[in-house]
Amino acid sequence: MENAESILEKLTKYKLYDKLDKNDYNTSDCEYCRLVNSILTKHKGASELCCRFAKNLIRLPTILNKESNSNERCRYFNFWINYSISKIISTYDTGTYNINQILTRFLQVHNLIKSQNKHNNCEFEYNRENDLKLWNEWKDLYDYIRNYDGIKDIINSDGNLCKLYSDYFTYITNVYQEYKNKCCYNNVYSLCPYSLNFKEWCNMDKIYTKFPCSENKATVATFQEHNTDLSMKGTHEDVMLHSTSASTLEHNNLASGDATTNNTDIYSKLGISLSFFGLLSTFLYLYNFTSFGTWIRSNILKKKINVNLDDDRQNGMAHELNNDDEKLYNVAYNII
CATH class of the missing domain: 1.20.5 (Single alpha-helices involved in coiled-coils or other helix-helix interfaces)
Structure with missing residues (x-):
């Protein structure tokens, strides 16, 4: 959802997806994808995504080291890969059969890594009954839950984001109700991934409570989040600004040095003249008054x-x- 991205993009927990998006894979990571590339190369970016998929699965605890909970890391991984695949196929007129072909190729890569016990106990959840649209809705719900406190703070600091929040909130409550119908009331485990413990959110009715915020509130220059990433960034920028100002001041002082020297004689003569006229004025005043x-x-x-x-x-x-x-x-x- 577009409104969701605008609200979430500055929040630290949401930015963990950026770590999974990095193209810092190596040849050995891509080797796991060699046998499935005949299918993946038909879709631009799919082969590179497979290399990232292998890299992230093998080194997941290191890549998401700011998240200590292994179950949360695996949730991030599954939401990330399904969302990434949906972005690739969105540029093609791809039928359900071809989408499942792509998904099963990633499942093959996962099983190969798992066979070597390098998957960090994280399963790639694939179910042909679940389409990518449903996965993306679950991702939106998960992101709202994970960034709950951060969303509350940031919409209170920015009137523009407050305007976007109303539609975002309506969308999330609808998704949550659908999630409860499928994963909480009917216990359809075939749709709701058991290994990711989806039932954990069944009693989270606080999602139905809308945060108060003011649409007329001016945007705050810096947003102080509960986490430290943004404040660290702000500190770094302040240091850089201070260094730049100091450097500029030093340059200006050096540049004006010659001009100051050249004007010294003029200032000296002017000072003597002013002193003379000052004495003369004093004498005339004393003489006359x-x-x-x-x-x-x-x-x-x-x-x-x-x-x-x-x-x-x-x-x-x-x-x-x-x-x-x-x-x-x-x-x-x-x-x-």
Whole structure:
């Protein structure tokens, strides 16, 4: 269901499917598929899927090491392979006979691995009465149950997801009711895989309770889930952002170093000029508006008066000396 994917894609337990989707298989994994490739190669991607199928079955505890329950790991494996096969055949006009041909080829690979005791006690559940549509509905129900608390939190943090949740909830309640009719009331074990303990969900009526949420609530930038995967990712991104900012700042400081050096002389001269004008302004203020100015003016005026008096005395003395010289000249002239 499209709405389900939008709501579940950020949740840690749902992201375990990504580990099963990885193409990190090797030649020995693909060797188990060699005898069935004549059928699988008719459908694009089926041979590669078979290699992943073998790899995941053999190394299931390691690949899903974050899930400690072996029964849950096997459920993940079965839902993953049936969903993956349904995606491949959805691009073809494939009848029921051909679909069962593909499914039985994967069953052959499983039995070969099991014969070597490498299947980790996980059975590939195949029943020709169960179509892939029913498996996908069971997967949707399983994903809702596994991510129950995470769904409740994330739709409360994002109004857009809250809008999608209403249709998602209606779909899940319908699937759950159908599941109860087939696996709980009638005990049709041929339809409900016994080894996966499908009856475990028969009394989980909390599924019928719809979570409250606000469609008008703005999207939260970061979603804090019960698990730590998302918070670890957020921490990593914060560290990367801090490192990038620090690097950029260092680069800018180096780039501006030469310009700072070239401007040093200008700033020094400007500082001296400003200091001079500051002193001049202070002096003018003191001169015009304080007693300091009055004292300066009185002393300068007094000095000026004294200087003028001295000049007058000197002029008078010079005049008297000139008169004396004239008198002496006249006396000398008369004597002659």
